[in-house]
Amino acid sequence: xxxxxxxxxxxxxxxxxxxxxxxxxxxxxxxxxxxxxxxxxxxxxxxxxxxxxxxxxxxxxxxxxxxxxxxxxxxxxxxxxxxxxxxxxxxxxxxxxxxxxxxxxxxxxxxxxxxxxxxxxxxxxxxxxxxxxxxxxxxxxxxxxxxxxxxxxxxxxxxxxxxxxxxxxxxxxxxxxxxxxxxxxxxxxxxxxxxxxxxxxxxxxxxxxxxxxxxxxxxxxxxxxxxxxxxxxxxxxxxxxxxxxxxxxxxxxxxxxxxxxxxxxxxxxxxxxxxxxxxxxxxxxxxxxxxxxxxxxxxxxxxxxxxxxxxxxxxxxxxxxxxxxxxxxxxxxxxxxxxxxxxxxxxxxxxxxxxxxxxxxxxxxxxxxxxxxxxxxxxxxxxxxxxxxxxxxxxxxxxxxxxxxxxxxxxxxxxxxxxxxxxxxxxxxxxxxxxxxxxxxxxxxxxxxxxxxx
Numbered sequence: 243x244x245x246x247x248x249x250x251x252x253x254x255x256x257x258x259x260x261x262x263x264x265x266x267x268x269x270x271x272x273x274x275x276x277x278x279x280x281x282x283x284x285x286x287x288x289x290x291x292x293x294x295x296x297x298x299x300x301x302x303x304x305x306x307x308x309x310x311x312x313x314x315x316x317x318x319x320x321x322x323x324x325x326x327x328x329x330x331x332x333x334x335x336x337x338x339x340x341x342x343x344x345x346x347x348x349x350x351x352x353x354x355x356x357x358x359x360x361x362x363x364x365x366x367x368x369x370x371x372x373x374x375x376x377x378x379x380x381x382x383x384x385x386x387x388x389x390x391x392x393x394x395x396x397x398x399x400x401x402x403x404x405x406x407x408x409x410x411x412x413x414x415x416x417x418x419x420x421x422x423x424x425x426x427x428x429x430x431x432x433x434x435x436x437x438x439x440x441x442x443x444x445x446x447x448x449x450x451x452x453x454x455x456x457x458x459x460x461x462x463x464x465x466x467x468x469x470x471x472x473x474x475x476x477x478x479x480x481x482x483x484x485x486x487x488x489x490x491x492x493x494x495x496x497x498x499x500x501x502x503x504x505x506x507x508x509x510x511x512x513x514x515x516x517x518x519x520x521x522x523x524x525x526x527x528x529x530x531x532x533x534x535x536x537x538x539x540x541x542x543x544x545x546x547x548x549x550x551x552x553x554x555x556x557x558x559x560x561x562x563x564x565x566x567x568x569x570x571x572x573x574x575x576x577x578x579x580x581x582x583x584x585x586x587x588x589x590x591x592x593x594x595x596x597x598x599x600x601x602x603x604x605x606x607x608x609x610x611x612x613x614x615x616x617x618x619x620x621x622x623x624x625x626x627x628x629x630x631x632x633x634x635x636x637x638x639x640x641x642x643x644x645x646x647x648x649x650x651x652x653x654x655x656x657x658x659x660x661x662x663x664x665x666x667x668x669x670x671x672x673x674x675x676x677x678x679x680x681x682x683x684x685x686x687x688x689x690x691x692x693x694x695x696x
Contacts, residue, residue: 289631301630302531308627309634315655315671319362321347322667329356329364332666335658336382337428339392340649341407345656346384346392347668353378355394357409362670368409369394376403376411383428385436393436395428402436402457416461427454427647431504434458439469454502467506467523470498479566481555488558491644492566493547494539494573494592501647503581511576511589518579518587518626530587530630536572543595544569546616577621578642582650585628590642593620615662640669 284290288306293299322332333351340346344365345358353371358364369378379398386392390407402415417438427439435458442451453466477495481488491497496513503509506523518530548564555562578590601616623636642648643658643666650656655671 289633291631298527298529300529300531302533303626303632304533306632307634308631309625309675311675312635312637313625314674315636315638316674318670318672320667320669321345321356321358321362321364322665323661329358332356332668335643335646335666335668337384337395337646338649338656338658338668339384339386339430340651340656341386341390341392345668345670346386348381348384348394350378350381350397353381355381355384355392366409368392368405369403369411373399375414376405378403383438385428385430387430387434388432389434391434393430393434395436395438413459415457415459417457418462427502429454429502429504435463437467437502437504437506442466454506454508465506467502467508469502469508470500470510477567479551479555479564481559481562486558488555490551490554493544493551494570495567496570496574499576499579501579501581501587509579509581509587511579513574516575518576518589520630528630530626532624532632534575536575537592537594538572539569540595540597540617542597543617580647580650582625582655583652586633586650587626588648588650589624589626590638591622591624593622595619636673 282290282292284306285308287308287310289303289308290306291301291303293301321329322335324331330352332347333349336348336350338345338347340360343360345360345362346368347356347358348354349356353369355368356364357366357368369376369381371378373379378394378396380396381394381403382397383395384392391412392405392407392409394403394405395401396403399414400417402417404412404414406412415436427437429437431437435456437454437456439452440455442453442455450471451468452471453468455467456463456465477492477497478489479492498513499511501509507525508519508521508523510519510521511517512519516532516534519527520530521527548566552562552564573592575591576589577592580588580590582588596618598616598618621638623638625633625636627633640657641660643660646658648655648657653673655673657669657671659667659669661667
């Protein structure tokens with residue numbers, strides 16, 4: 243079993259490791275960790291929290307870190323940052339994956355999969371534009387099976403293309419023509435199945451039922467996992483039609499965030515509280531919570547974010563006007579949520595922003611692109627371990643891609659980002675502990691020998 247297949251947490255009979263202070267908790271006959279509601283616990287590290295039992299068990303972090311110290315992201319290299327020996331510039335990133343010795347990046351503008359070695363050196367391409375075997379019309383999403391096959395989802399062709407480990411085309415799986423998909427939530431299971439985020443019953447006038455649907459060699463299978471809807475609560479602004487259409491979330495909108503692991507576990511973060519709902523496929527749900535204060539939106543911060551959306555919209559739809567909401571008082575608790583190696587959950591949070599000195603935000607000309615950012619976003623990844631405890635906090639200063647989730651292992655992160663000019667890049671970071679620390683992969687006894695990045 244790989245380190246990414248241990249989701250389900252407290253109620254799947256999983257062995258609890260290095261939990262001396264938690265050993266006092268009663269273990270039910272079903273091997274579900276279910277201590278008395280309100281039990282205060284501490285350790286490992288400086289972590290302190292409480293367990294709330296009932297219909298749903300909740301692990302709440304009060305303070306401290308299970309891994310003792312914060313960690314940082316140390317940039318090893320970036321891809322697509324500039325033309326040269328390390329490969330071409332990216333047009334538009336549409337998904338990333340990491341194998342035993344290769345990095346795969348979908349460029350859906352160039353209609354190709356760029357291939358690099360793990361040192362960031364450009365190796366070559368898989369596929370290319372066209373309608374023949376192994377060619378793409380609009381690739382969007384990529385993943386790897388346990389035996390090294392590469393699956394690439396082609397939006398326009400309504401197919402999933404399958405390649406072997408050397409990049410040779412093997413076959414295509416057909417998708418129904420009636421479905422509508424959004425963003426790059428494309429997951430490949432170790433067994434070789436694929437999940438795609440699709441609108442269910444798109445022919446119905448008011449259909450807003452979205453789900454991750456599973457595909458195999460014979461096409462659509464009878465497994466769908468319901469998810470939060472796209473653009474629920476009308477917290478998105480939209481512009482244009484057809485290929486010129488675009489959309490963006492309103493700044494600091496209270497939108498539910500979610501992620502899904504390849505084994506079908508859904509993780510949902512409600513908009514109005516710091517809570518992660520863990521919903522294992524066929525297992526008992528449980529919650530992760532953290533006691534934190536809300537973060538205020540600074541005067542002028544919302545207006546700066548609106549300016550950037552207007553600029554992007556008018557590049558496609560000249561004359562477009564902002565019709566969204568006014569500034570909220572506070573930011574959502576969770577900006578994004580991702581799954582990582584060894585059963586970790588990575589929560590991206592936006593803290594209080596810093597005003598950049600000398601930037602004139604008062605200009606009413608929304609078509610004017612100011613030469614320097616007016617606000618510095620202070621962000622952190624808050625990492626929770628497989629038992630729901632806050633393990634560490636990792637500062638993050640980049641601009642993460644809105645629709646391409648990172649690939650996170652025990653000690654490395656491949657992040658799809660935007661540079662200062664809005665160009666797509668891929669950044670490879672090492673997760674670096676404090677001096678003398680063992681590192682997150684060894685903070686607990688390993689349950690398998692996997693690296694978490696396949």
